[in-house]
Amino acid sequence: MNIHADLIACHECDLLHQIVALDSGSQANCIRCGAKLYKEIRNSLDRTLSLTVTGLILFLLANFYPLLTFEMQGRSQQNNLISGVLEFFSSGFWGLGILVFLVSIIFPLIYLLGMAYVLVPLRMGHKPWKMISVFKVVDYLRPWAMIEVYMLGIIVAIVKLSDFATITPGIALFSFAGLFVVIAAANASLDPRIVWRSVDIDGEY
Amino acid sequence: MTTARENSLVGCHHCNLIVAVGPDDIGLAPKIMCPRCSSVLHQRKPNSIARSWALLIAAVILYIPANTIPIMTVTSFGEGSPDTIMSGVIHLLEADQIPIAALVFFASIVVPIFKIVMISMILISVQFKSGWRAKDRTLIYRLTEVVGRWSMIDIFMISILVGLVKLGNIATIEVGFGAVAFAAVVVLTMFSATYFDPRLIWDHAQSNELMED
Ligand SMILES: [Zn+2]
Numbered sequence: 001m002n003i004h005a006d007l008i009a010c011h012e013c014d015l016l017h018q019i020v021a022l023d024s025g026s027q028a029n030c031i032r033c034g035a036k037l038y039k040e041i042r043n044s045l046d047r048t049l050s051l052t053v054t055g056l057i058l059f060l061l062a063n064f065y066p067l068l069t070f071e072m073q074g075r076s077q078q079n080n081l082i083s084g085v086l087e088f089f090s091s092g093f094w095g096l097g098i099l100v101f102l103v104s105i106i107f108p109l110i111y112l113l114g115m116a117y118v119l120v121p122l123r124m125g126h127k128p129w130k131m132i133s134v135f136k137v138v139d140y141l142r143p144w145a146m147i148e149v150y151m152l153g154i155i156v157a158i159v160k161l162s163d164f165a166t167i168t169p170g171i172a173l174f175s176f177a178g179l180f181v182v183i184a185a186a187n188a189s190l191d192p193r194i195v196w197r198s199v200d201i202d203g204e205y
Numbered sequence: 206m207t208t209a210r211e212n213s214l215v216g217c218h219h220c221n222l223i224v225a226v227g228p229d230d231i232g233l234a235p236k237i238m239c240p241r242c243s244s245v246l247h248q249r250k251p252n253s254i255a256r257s258w259a260l261l262i263a264a265v266i267l268y269i270p271a272n273t274i275p276i277m278t279v280t281s282f283g284e285g286s287p288d289t290i291m292s293g294v295i296h297l298l299e300a301d302q303i304p305i306a307a308l309v310f311f312a313s314i315v316v317p318i319f320k321i322v323m324i325s326m327i328l329i330s331v332q333f334k335s336g337w338r339a340k341d342r343t344l345i346y347r348l349t350e351v352v353g354r355w356s357m358i359d360i361f362m363i364s365i366l367v368g369l370v371k372l373g374n375i376a377t378i379e380v381g382f383g384a385v386a387f388a389a390v391v392v393l394t395m396f397s398a399t400y401f402d403p404r405l406i407w408d409h410a411q412s413n414e415l416m417e418d
Contacts, residue, residue: 007214007223011218077369095385161369
């Protein structure tokens with residue numbers, strides 16, 4: 001099979017472009033439709049890797065500590081990140097429970113673990129087993145790991161309750177807010193080409 | 206300026222590698238795989254228009270229960286007050302939480318309608334082989350892909366509330382079926398946007414449009 005390592009096609013309009021070397025921090029866009037083609041990011045591997053490890057630590061804190069404490073009429077109640085999911089299950093809303101569980105806990109976890117699985121060995125100069133399959137999963141899950149949307153959902157919930165109850169944030173809330181920043185930064189600092197470049201294509205490349 | 210397809214090339218969806226294929230290679234069995242990442246190569250996403258339509262129509266149907274059936278009911282001292290998507294926004298306005306009300310209005314009301322109308326418009330324009338304002342249609346498509354997930358805010362809010370407010374007869378919150386329909390609308394429109402192939406917009410763009418840019 002014949003490949004052209006010097007070309008890239010815009011994924012939104014199919015226009016062919018010659019790949020050129022960029023200064024770090026600059027981005028190549030499609031000249032016809034303006035879509036992003038690729039970006040040169042300084043220290044992409046190291047930066048993304050440290051953000052991923054930070055993200056995993058914050059993920060653990062966010063899941064094992066209390067998220068919010070709710071006080072009303074002298075009685076109080078605490079919740080964790082998973083509480084809502086369990087409540088959906090116990091009231092028979094299986095579909096909603098599974099959906100929220102996946103997009104707020106499972107997909108962000110797979111995303112972080114998958115990134116670490118690919119980037120740690122690459123940093124040490126070798127390729128992990130099934131690297132490409134894992135990286136494709138990570139890439140596919142990106143829009144479905146909804147940490148930042150969930151963060152806004154928490155804020156809306158706090159505002160709704162603050163009218164008639166006292167809400168105290170827990171450690172998990174701050175960890176979750178940190179996770180939101182870290183995942184956004186990891187997305188922005190990852191140059192997927194560092195993964196693809198590590199793959200040889202049968203001597204033709 | 207030429208496209209990959211016009212040169213009998215195809216760009217891999219996942220790793221962007223450009224692979225030379227014969228003009229008739231794509232769509233014929235056996236499938237051609239990317240030599241770098243083993244994804245199946247397609248000139249255009251298969252059946253994308255039919256799939257986008259199917260998911261979008263399902264979303265339009267569910268949009269009605271999503272907005273008319275309560276998404277949750279707050280029960281306090283024996284008195285239940287059901288909330289729909291819209292009444293939730295109104296309650297936030299009444300409580301003078303203007304920025305939060307605006308956020309929820311945007312994410313839960315504006316974004317779903319915007320997505321349904323814009324994806325329909327793009328699909329129809331592609332089916333009529335229109336070359337009209339291809340760049341603007343691509344921009345709108347990109348926007349629908351980016352904003353789609355933000356509609357989940359209301360679902361996550363309910364998830365926090367039902368897990369937190371469990372004080373027996375003082376206050377409890379129950380989920381309503383409107384929330385199920387609403388979550389389905391968000392997921393279906395997200396998949397509808399993902400299945401659509403924006404390169405179809407440009408396949409019919411006239412060559413004079415190419416000259417303008
Ligand atoms: Zn383009």
